[in-house]
Amino acid sequence: MSQVAAFWTAVGSYMAVACGIGLWHFRRASREEGFHVAGRSLGPVVGGATLMANQVSAGATIGIVGFHYYSGLSYAWTWPLVWVGWVVCALLVAPKIRRHAGFTLPDYFEARYDSRAARGLSAVFVLLAYTVMLSAQYQAGGLLLTLVGGLDYTRAVVLVAAMTTVYTFLGGMYSNAYVGVLKAALLLGGYAMAVPFLWSHVGGLHGLGVALTALDPRLTANWFGWRQLISISLALGLGLAAAPYEIAAIYSMQSRRATRLAIGWSFVFQACIGVGVLVFGLSMRVLVPHLPEPDLGTPMLGTSILPFGIGLLVLLAAVVTFTRTGGAILLTVASAVSHDLYGTLVAPGATDRAKVLVGRGAVLLFSAIPVALAFRQLTLVNFIVIFAGKLIVSFLFVPVVVGLNWKRATGAGAIASMLGGLGTCVGWSLLGPAYPAGIDPWEIATTVSLVLFVAVSRRTAPVRQERLDVFFPADDMLSTGS
Amino acid sequence: MTAAGLSWTGGSGLAQTGAAPTETVPSHRAEIEAVVAHDGRATVHERFTLDPMPSTIELEWLVAPCVPLEELTVTVDDTAWVVEAADGGPWMRVRAMSPIAPPTPTGAPLVIVYRARLGQRTATLPVVMPRGTLTREPGTRGAAIDLRVTFESDGRVRLPQLAAASNPHEWRARLLAVPSMLRLEVPDASDAACGTALSGSTGGLEWRVSTFVATMAVWIPLYFWRFGRRVGTDA
Numbered sequence: 001m002s003q004v005a006a007f008w009t010a011v012g013s014y015m016a017v018a019c020g021i022g023l024w025h026f027r028r029a030s031r032e033e034g035f036h037v038a039g040r041s042l043g044p045v046v047g048g049a050t051l052m053a054n055q056v057s058a059g060a061t062i063g064i065v066g067f068h069y070y071s072g073l074s075y076a077w078t079w080p081l082v083w084v085g086w087v088v089c090a091l092l093v094a095p096k097i098r099r100h101a102g103f104t105l106p107d108y109f110e111a112r113y114d115s116r117a118a119r120g121l122s123a124v125f126v127l128l129a130y131t132v133m134l135s136a137q138y139q140a141g142g143l144l145l146t147l148v149g150g151l152d153y154t155r156a157v158v159l160v161a162a163m164t165t166v167y168t169f170l171g172g173m174y175s176n177a178y179v180g181v182l183k184a185a186l187l188l189g190g191y192a193m194a195v196p197f198l199w200s201h202v203g204g205l206h207g208l209g210v211a212l213t214a215l216d217p218r219l220t221a222n223w224f225g226w227r228q229l230i231s232i233s234l235a236l237g238l239g240l241a242a243a244p245y246e247i248a249a250i251y252s253m254q255s256r257r258a259t260r261l262a263i264g265w266s267f268v269f270q271a272c273i274g275v276g277v278l279v280f281g282l283s284m285r286v287l288v289p290h291l292p293e294p295d296l297g298t299p300m301l302g303t304s305i306l307p308f309g310i311g312l313l314v315l316l317a318a319v320v321t322f323t324r325t326g327g328a329i330l331l332t333v334a335s336a337v338s339h340d341l342y343g344t345l346v347a348p349g350a351t352d353r354a355k356v357l358v359g360r361g362a363v364l365l366f367s368a369i370p371v372a373l374a375f376r377q378l379t380l381v382n383f384i385v386i387f388a389g390k391l392i393v394s395f396l397f398v399p400v401v402v403g404l405n406w407k408r409a410t411g412a413g414a415i416a417s418m419l420g421g422l423g424t425c426v427g428w429s430l431l432g433p434a435y436p437a438g439i440d441p442w443e444i445a446t447t448v449s450l451v452l453f454v455a456v457s458r459r460t461a462p463v464r465q466e467r468l469d470v471f472f473p474a475d476d477m478l479s480t481g482s
Numbered sequence: 483m484t485a486a487g488l489s490w491t492g493g494s495g496l497a498q499t500g501a502a503p504t505e506t507v508p509s510h511r512a513e514i515e516a517v518v519a520h521d522g523r524a525t526v527h528e529r530f531t532l533d534p535m536p537s538t539i540e541l542e543w544l545v546a547p548c549v550p551l552e553e554l555t556v557t558v559d560d561t562a563w564v565v566e567a568a569d570g571g572p573w574m575r576v577r578a579m580s581p582i583a584p585p586t587p588t589g590a591p592l593v594i595v596y597r598a599r600l601g602q603r604t605a606t607l608p609v610v611m612p613r614g615t616l617t618r619e620p621g622t623r624g625a626a627i628d629l630r631v632t633f634e635s636d637g638r639v640r641l642p643q644l645a646a647a648s649n650p651h652e653w654r655a656r657l658l659a660v661p662s663m664l665r666l667e668v669p670d671a672s673d674a675a676c677g678t679a680l681s682g683s684t685g686g687l688e689w690r691v692s693t694f695v696a697t698m699a700v701w702i703p704l705y706f707w708r709f710g711r712r713v714g715t716d717a
Contacts, residue, residue, distance in 0.1 A: 003645075073687065073690055073691065073694075076694050077694065079698065080694075080697050080698050080701055083701060083705075087705070090705075090709050143623070146623060147623055147658070152621070201640065201641050201665050203679065203680060205684070205687050205688045205691055206679055206680070206684055206687075206688065207679065207680050208684075208687060209683075209684025209685055209686075209687030209688060210572050210679075210680040210681070210682040210683065210684050211544055211572055211573070211680065212685065212687065213682065213683050213684060213685035213687070214571070214572045214573050214682060215573065217685055219685070220684065220685030220686060220687040220690065221685055221686065221690075260709040260710065261706075261709075261710055263705070263709070264702065264705050264706045264709065264710060267698075267701065267702050267705060268702055271698040271699075271701075271702065274698065275695060278691070278694075286544070286662060287641075287642075287661055287662055287663065288657075288659045288660070288661050288662065289662055290611065290612075290613075290614060290615040290616065290659050290660065291615070291624070291658075291659050292615050292616075292618060292623060292624045292625070292658065292659065293623070296623060296624065296658070300657075300658060300659070303643070304642045304643050304655060304657050304658075304661075305641060305642045305643060305661075306643060307640075307643060308643060311643060
């Protein structure tokens with residue numbers, strides 16, 4: 001069987017399995033709690049795979065391999081640094097948000113701030129930021145299918161969008177959770193075979209080190225300075241602590257303890273994947289030092305460097321990565337439209353069935369919008385992911401993380417914080433690439449967001465006590481006073 | 483990748499010049515053929531169609547321990563170019579210059595020929611390549627590099643991934659960029675003792691990667707120890 005035929009057979013089989021999972025859960029996903037939060041049934045390992053599968057997108061399996069290809073080792077440090085954001089989540093977000101039986105992040109906004117405007121605004125901003133994020137998944141998928149499957153780029157992007165849409169449409173969060181487990185198995189299995197193979201042929205760390213250092217000493221040392229690494233990692237990590245798709249995953253867990261353990265399991269998966277993409281990127285720089293684009297590292301590794309079977313597994317894992325993360329993003333977008341905008345603001349009396357129908361319509365519609373961005377292929381995949389992460393942290397971190405831990409925060413404060421944060425991030429980004437005083441857009445944006453949050457909250461009436469009781473019970477030592 | 487694209491995401495500041503690691507070589511087609519004898523002697527012919535033909539081209543290869551390249555020649559239309567060493571190891575670099583300036587535009591390919599002796603049953607055959615990124619074949623993501631390896635007796639290509647052709651001793655593939663090495667298995671080659679490690683500075687890669695892995699290895703149990711405990715309100 002030719003490589004192209006084998007690849008399409010593998011992709012077809014994966015889609016059949018993913019759709020099978022979706023169909024298996026279709027009836028359960030017809031209820032809103034099933035579609036959005038998998039009936040709150042996820043245990044620690046499946047939950048950990050879900051959290052990992054949300055985070056490890058095409059930005060990692062294709063984009064970070066490309067980053068390591070051209071910038072060497074130093075970007076790897078973002079893995080453990082991003083975990084700081086997860087610890088913030090385990091300490092300050094997950095235990096509190098689990099007390100509220102919501103489906104989506106905008107649910108939290110209305111419940112916490114007693115403000116439908118805050119819910120609506122957060123839903124609209126989530127749509128914006130996730131459209132950018134989804135375009136990165138489509139772009140990465142398009143590159144892969146172009147190179148491996150022999151399609152032209154435009155058709156490849158459309159096919160990726162269609163694949164992502166189909167299985168999200170069918171199964172909602174159930175599909176996402178169990179395809180997340182499949183994704184973890186494929187990534188770990190493929191990488192466990194590919195890494196020793198590459199290791200043995202490039203002469204291990206010694207061989208890599210000598211060849212890379214001679215190419216450019218920064219490849220084995222610090223291409224990125226610590227200031228840059230910490231800034232990128234905090235943007236991504238703190239953004240994850242408040243990311244809508246991770247919050248939806250937290251809502252889907254069985255209990256608060258299951259959530260905390262799931263975060264730990266996601267670290268285990270991420271550590272293995274982090275080492276894998278590092279070895280891939282560094283090895284590819286030595287084996288094929290003049291690739292036309294760094295993002296072609298993974299596709300070429302799978303098609304032309306690794307043995308047929310292992311290469312196929314690595315390529316399939318990449319396909320699962322962008323369709324699965326794309327699915328999580330689509331699901332979040334669908335929830336924002338159906339549950340938060342339609343079900344709460346447009347038609348408050350809508351039935352569960354109607355909301356799920358609107359949600360599935362939103363999956364179709366919002367799957368199509370990022371295709372236009374992906375066609376333009378504006379920059380490297382991982383830059384798009386980082387930019388989307390900066391947008392998310394700039395408008396969500398303060399009202400979610402600080403808002404969960406500061407009783408005095410108000411709806412007006414949250415709205416000012418989101419508007420100020422997102423506006424500053426976009427405005428400051430336009431001043432780049434040499435940002436004033438070397439301050440990254442997300443850093444100034446989050447500061448502005450915090451200042452506005454505190455200042456406006458102080459000047460507006462506090463949220464009613466009965467609303468706050470859910471998040472700040474009397475016996476909670478973490479709660480801060482007014 | 484456009485500068486505007488990098489700027490849009492704030493990427494320029496991060497990327498420095500990293501997104502374009504090398505110069506462009508005006509060639510989108512190449513053929514590389516390696517013939518390996520039963521005793522491990524290898525002869526490599528490479529043909530690059532260059533348009534326009536430069537008067538100087540830089541070539542490089544990654545040294546393989548115990549497999550020195552010999553008799554490297556560069557010709558265009560049967561005219562031998564002058565080859566000068568430019569840099570030595572682990573990436574050997576040479577500069578090939580046309581004796582006629584500017585070179586006659588005959589459309590003939592630049593032909594690189596060299597020999598090597600594989601001293602082990604599983605050995606690395608370095609591939610000499612132009613120092614830079616080849617231009618894209620129209621309608622594709624990269625260049626079109628046709629790679630063919632022929633063994634006079636038994637043998638197989640371990641890396642990159644080549645498919646066995648109808649001739650059982652021939653392996654082929656089309657790649658989008660030139661690989662720096664071929665890893666070959668030649669069962670009949672003498673398995674001479676050879677120091678297999680490249681010599682040179684590793685830039686501290688071993689301890690840096692070890693520190694990175696150890697950091698994650700410590701993080702995970704610490705996290706489970708701190709957050710994995712059962713507490714009273716775990717519903």
